[in-house]
Amino acid sequence: MPEPRPLSLGELEPERIAARLNEVRDVAGEGVEVLLATKYVELEAMEALAAAGVELVGENRLDSLEAKQERWGDRFRWDFIGNLQSRKVGAVAARVRLIHSLASDSALRRLEPHAQRVSEILVEVNVAGEGSKGGIDPAALGEFIARCPVPVSGLMTMPPATDDPESSRRCFARLAELAGEHGLSRLSMGTSQDWRVALDEGATILRLGSSLLR
Ligand SMILES: *Cc1c(COP(=O)(O)O)cnc(C)c1O
Numbered sequence: 001m002p003e004p005r006p007l008s009l010g011e012l013e014p015e016r017i018a019a020r021l022n023e024v025r026d027v028a029g030e031g032v033e034v035l036l037a038t039k040y041v042e043l044e045a046m047e048a049l050a051a052a053g054v055e056l057v058g059e060n061r062l063d064s065l066e067a068k069q070e071r072w073g074d075r076f077r078w079d080f081i082g083n084l085q086s087r088k089v090g091a092v093a094a095r096v097r098l099i100h101s102l103a104s105d106s107a108l109r110r111l112e113p114h115a116q117r118v119s120e121i122l123v124e125v126n127v128a129g130e131g132s133k134g135g136i137d138p139a140a141l142g143e144f145i146a147r148c149p150v151p152v153s154g155l156m157t158m159p160p161a162t163d164d165p166e167s168s169r170r171c172f173a174r175l176a177e178l179a180g181e182h183g184l185s186r187l188s189m190g191t192s193q194d195w196r197v198a199l200d201e202g203a204t205i206l207r208l209g210s211s212l213l214r
Contacts, residue, residue, distance in 0.1 A: 007213060009045040017052035020212045028199055028206060035079060037191075037209035043067055050075045058100070058207055062088045065095055081156075081188075081207055083134055086110045093118050100124065100156040100188045100205075102148070103134045112149045120153035122188055125178060127157045127171045138178055145182055154186025154204070155179050165194035172201035 024034050035056045036049060046068055049057065059065040060082025069078060080096045086106035092099060093114045102108060103124040111118065123144060126135030135157065136144050145152045155178060159171040172189050179187055179202075190198025192211030199206065 004040060004210075006040055006042045007045055008042050009048055012041070012045055012048035012213060014048045014051035017048065017054070017212055021052060021054065024195065024206065024208065024212070027196070032199065032203065033205045035081070035188075035205055035207045036212055037081060037207050038068065039064070039082075040209055040213055043071055046072050046075075062092055065092070069095055090114050098122065100207075101134070102152075103136055105144075105147075108144070108148055115149040118150040120151050121148065122154045122156045122186060123148070123152055124156045124158070125175060127174045127178075128160050130160055133158070133160075138174070141178060142182065152182075152184060154184045154188060155182075156188035158191075159194070162193070165197045168194040169197050169201060172198050172203070176202040 021034060028034060033056055035058045036054045038057045039060045041049065055077060056079065057076045058079045058081035059068065065078065065080065078096045079098045079100060080092050081100045084092065084099060084101045084103060084107050086104060089107050089110040090113065098120065100122045101124045102121050124135040125138060125141060126133050127138060155175050157171055157175045159168040162168065175189055176187055186205060187203050188205040188207060189203045190206045192208050195206045195208060
């Protein structure tokens with residue numbers, strides 16, 4: 001999927017972002033975190049997010065995480081939501097509050113030397129069984145969690161792209177069911193398209209990008 005060109009500071013309106021963010025926060029209520037996915041936002045444009053009252057951001061790539069964190073450091077809390085390459089696990093883990101996207105045995109093994117410093121992690125699950133997509137197969141989840149050197153506190157999923165938010169419901173419901181079976185409390189699910197459905201199905205972290213920015 002081609003990513004849109006990142007937005008510059010001049011293209012963002014903090015007041016509009018704040019209004020949209022507050023609308024989501026009102027619907028979501030206490031106890032649900034709203035994360036802003038910042039892959040569409042240029043380094044200097046992060047200023048508009050700070051002005052809009054964004055607190056939690058999620059990056060997809062280590063290089064942009066490093067650059068943005070060096071520039072904006074403690075203005076935000078930082079999570080990692082992208083494809084987690086195993087050789088970058090240590091560097092990512094050292095920089096973020098929470099990795100949402102642990103999804104391979106090689107990444108899991110690379111986590112071992114950093115286990116003391118990582119308090120919790122989320123496992124990405126390929127609920128829909130899409131061949132092209134990352135994520136642990138639901139049937140392999142129990143063993144994967146048992147092998148993980150750091151505590152797994154929840155699950156994340158990215159349903160197949162669609163124009164109909166309702167078509168994500170089964171994926172979200174299944175993720176919530178898996179979390180229940182494994183005694184996990186965090187559920188990172190729902191994007192601009194389908195966050196209301198994700199909320200219905202028990203999301204605890206919504207990951208929103210485009211709809212808050214444009
Ligand atoms: C970009 C991204 C999002 C946000 O997607 P939008 O459709 O822009 O809301 C959420 N999760 C992940 C993993 C992403 O890469």
